[in-house]
Amino acid sequence: MIDLSNWLWPGAALGLGDEFTRPWWYFSLLLWLLFGGFSLLSQRHDPRAVRYWLFFVLCFAGNMLLIAALDAVSFYLGFSLLSLSAYGLVIHSNTAKARRAGRLYLQLAVLGEILLFSGLILRASAADGRFDWHSWQTVPLEPLTLTLLLLGLGLKAGFWPLHWWLPQAHPVAPAPASALLSGVMIKAGLLGMLMFLPATDTLMQQWAPLLLVIGLISAFYGILAGLLYTQPKVILAYSSVSQMGYLLLLFALLSLTGVAALPVLLAYVVHHGMAKGSLFLYAGMAGEAAGRIWRQALFWLAALSMMALPLSSGALVKTGLKTQLAAANLPAWLNGGALSQLLTMGAVLTALLLLHLAAQLRAPNNKQSNHTAKASAVNSAGRWAFLTLLVSALWLLPWFMVQQWQLAWPTLAQYAGLIWPLLLALLLRWLWYKLGWQLPAYWYNRNAAVLYYSLRLKRLYQPVSQQQRQWPAFSLRPLERRLNRMLQLLVVATTALLCCLMFVALIFSAV
Incomplete structure (x- = not known):
């Protein structure tokens, strides 16, 4: 276990200390590696490959974080990172159909985040402000809290009647991204239900x-x-x-x-x-x-x-x-x-x-x-x-x-x-x-x-007749493009390296 309570918030910790999260983490890591290797070949000549890998790495980090989380805040951060970053994989092709599916996915993802956050606040309040799993297991559930958590996590899990985004997002995403959405990411909602609902x-x-x-x-x-x-x-x-x-x-x-x-x-x-x-x-x-x-x-x-x-x-x-x-x-x-x-x-x-x-x-x-x-x-x-x-x-x-x-x-x-x-x-x-x-x-x-x-x-929230704000004639867009070209490879490489180092440390700490 990696105790982070002195660095972050009380009860913050990461680890794979039980027989439940350990196989889930290893199985998810195996699929991420296989789909990542497939993506290296399938996205090799894609002009938007850098954007794909950026969101891919962010989703990977969020997924691994929520599985290894030993407290509610860490789980929520990983869950949010996974949910919101997956939007970039859904709209990757940049077609009208992909943007339409991405809009629906993002709307439901934000709704799910609000419901989940509300349920976690109620659960933490019932647990006297504690966020670790062991404290929450002994606190009885309340009807409103249970409803909010089921809806918030169910929107990610994708079972009926909370499945609306699945048939829209899968057809437009690249094949390895669709495999990740169905094979790994929707399981995050089920994992949250297992963690939050004794x-x-x-x-x-x-x-x-x-x-x-x-x-x-x-x-x-x-x-x-x-x-x-x-x-x-x-x-x-x-x-x-x-x-x-x-x-x-x-x-x-x-x-x-x-x-x-x-x-x-x-x-x-x-x-x-x-x-x-x-x-x-x-x-x-x-x-x-x-x-x-x-x-x-x-x-x-x-x-x-x-x-x-x-x-x-x-x-x-x-x-x-x-x-x-x-x-x-x-x-x-x-x-x-x-x-x-x-x-x-x-x-x-x-x-x-x-x-x-x-x-x-x-x-x-x-x-x-x-x-x-x-x-x-x-x-x-x-x-x-x-x-x-x-x-x-x-x-x-x-x-x-x-x-x-x-x-x-x-x-x-x-x-x-x-x-x-x-x-x-x-x-x-x-x-x-x-x-x-x-x-x-x-x-x-x-x-x-x-x-x-x-x-x-x-x-x-975005009316068609909305007046567009008139910006000054000068633009910083050329400078932004130049900075993007300089930093895009550095950002992806640095993020991937930090994720690898974190999970290697997690593995050795679990051993």
């Missing part, structure tokens, strides 16, 4: 069944909404909404089953981060995979893991989820058997969505990545090597989960229960094409209504 709290246990129902709604909504789109990254974004619903369900089970559900939740976080990161990277390079079986096999290996194919990490976490649900102390109005059947139906829909994604990636009118493939053909082998490494780690993950978190291998009966949903999804997909099932055309690829309200909100 599972043993009486009010949390009362609200847990409601959160369980919201998680199930998010799981089904994300899949059904994704089936109405043909853009691969939008489909993957809605898939993330669905998977965050399952993670919210596991979070609720912590209050109903105790710490027994924690290893399953950690395993699910790691599984989803690797699998969804692999799919986003593949979606960004799909134009290069035509006619190359081994490249297409990487997609199917990641997709089949998401479909919970036997011997995959998905099979391990899905059976663990059902086991914890069966052991949960559910209220009378929730039927455990019916919930288990809903999880099985969710597996069918998840497989159906990924088969729909595969069809869209092969569609001849889907050329979103062809220009990228042509512009960076010299780096193609390196980028596919990073994707191969990530997919290989994904399929080695079950053995790590069994050894480190003592998860049980599924039985033969459970494996059979995992295979038939996949077979049913294949049958439904075949009938879909054979019988030509289609909804009315206006149901597909619709713009979200939230974009309209985002524009209306912008008009409130």
